[in-house]
Amino acid sequence: MAKKKFVVGCFDDEKVLFPAVKKVRKAGYKIHDVYTPFPIHGLDQAMGLRDTSLHTAGFIYGITGTATALSFMSWVFNKDWPLNIGGKPHFPLPAFIPITFELTVLFSAVGMVLTFCYLCQLAPFVKKHHFHARATDDLFVMVLECTSRTNEADAKAFLDSVGAKEINVQEAEDGWWLGRYAKDQKLYSTPSENSLA
């Protein structure tokens, strides 16, 4: 994975974060991501993210489940091992429906969970860079990606002007990797003069 340079701004208030996201986007900076301790309604729109396609994937998995169930059962009862069960026809659709329904649910549920993990880059043994440990506690962490045209000093000054409480520059992996965290990266360091209050 590529190492990149990021300008990180930490906010301690949702009310400051929203206008800041809008201003940062308007100024033309590239937002890598915003890490928040809890889901915030409307932040995805503010960041200009497109709607997730997870539901489309779910629909496709569901249809696959339906097709699998129906085709397997009809193959079994018509071709492979036809049985006369209570004088019912060999393609008893009503009797197939509950199993078809269950497989549809199973396929779409399992498929969507796996897809969700893939989209969020979550998997066993996979590591991701933490821009700020307090993003899981009480800080809203906005991460700007530095491109060839980004001036770090300007970006830091701009974040300061829109209300960031803590600003720093980090060089980090932008995606996931397998293995360990670098030795010098302390996830939960003791409070220093650099952190808030």
Add this chain to the structure above:
Amino acid sequence: MSFREQFEIPAKYKMWSMILMAVGLVSILVGYFIYGTGDEHANARFWAVLLYNSVYFLLIVNAAMFFICATTLAMGGWQMSFRRVAEAISTAVIPIGIITGVILVALVVGHQHHIYHWITPDPNDHILMGKIGFLNPTFFIVWTSLTLIGWIVLGAKMRSVSREIDNGGPLSEEEGKKYIFKNTIWGSLYLVWFGLTVASTVPWLWFMSIDAHWYSTMYSWYTFASSFVAGISLITIYVIYLKNQGYLELVNQEHLHDLGKFMFAFSVFWTYLWFSQYMLIWYANIPEETVYFKHRVQGPYRGIFFLNLIINFIAPLLILMRRSSKRNYTLLVFMSVLIIFGHWIDFYQMVIASVSKEHVELGLFDFGVAAGFIGLIMWATGNALSKHSLINRNHPFLKESIIHHT
């Protein structure tokens, strides 16, 4: 920002409600002379058409009050910005309830044994004699009257509780808690009565007793699901109509999205009950039970039976599944009309397929009577909307509805 809180009935709306009511009245009169004075079979058709139309439209307007009470008990806030619309629709329970009551009592008093053959049971018929404690004219009339009175009285109480804070200022926290508690009490009383009637006894008495020898434990829930999804569709149509007229500024796509979810979810719920009822009977294949489906699945009603499933299940499932379609006003109105029509067809086959088993009769008479009831709903709802403010402006949960976000 100023709100248009007072609905003024547009002249066109008033005209259409009058026209539709006139169509209904003419249909009933003409139908009476064509069918009502004919032989037993034609006479039964006349009364059966009145029966399923009146009950269907009564149950869907009653579903509006069920929606209010259920959301009240669930401490819902999102519906507050259009709650008055559902309240207005539920006032139609009064005129339609009276009409339905008259029709039902006339059926029993007039000895319409082609429809309700349990009115004069054969003493040797041990199945009907076993049910006589429930299926007898006295109990039918008493229970029907109690049902209708309960809906009308408790519904009126819910509406008056909603209006009683209109003219004061905002409530204090203490007053607000008391007010919500009062709402909860009356809402739960209504729901208990609703459970004892729509969700159990009333579909048995009014519809299932047409096939008095047959029974299904799914029947009442199935009827309830039908009426609830059609009721939600009716609320949706009114909300979008009022928005198009420039009212209900506080309602936006988020609320419509949730109404669309209700339509989608309860269409699937209806199908679940439809299927559960059908599959168990199909699987067991016992003649006493399959008698209900014989002429529906293998007889003349086959087309309508499967049309019912396509309109009420396949169409909502595929069309309302997407998020964007639940937020599209035009598509939502189209689906609402389709669902209301679909469940009307459902009620049609529940009643008519049992009364006239040999051949399908679906004609101008059916549509004329339905038009009359639609006109009546428009008239009652329009009047109720124009009488009171469209916004429940002092309700403690109103803000929750304004900032509602799905």
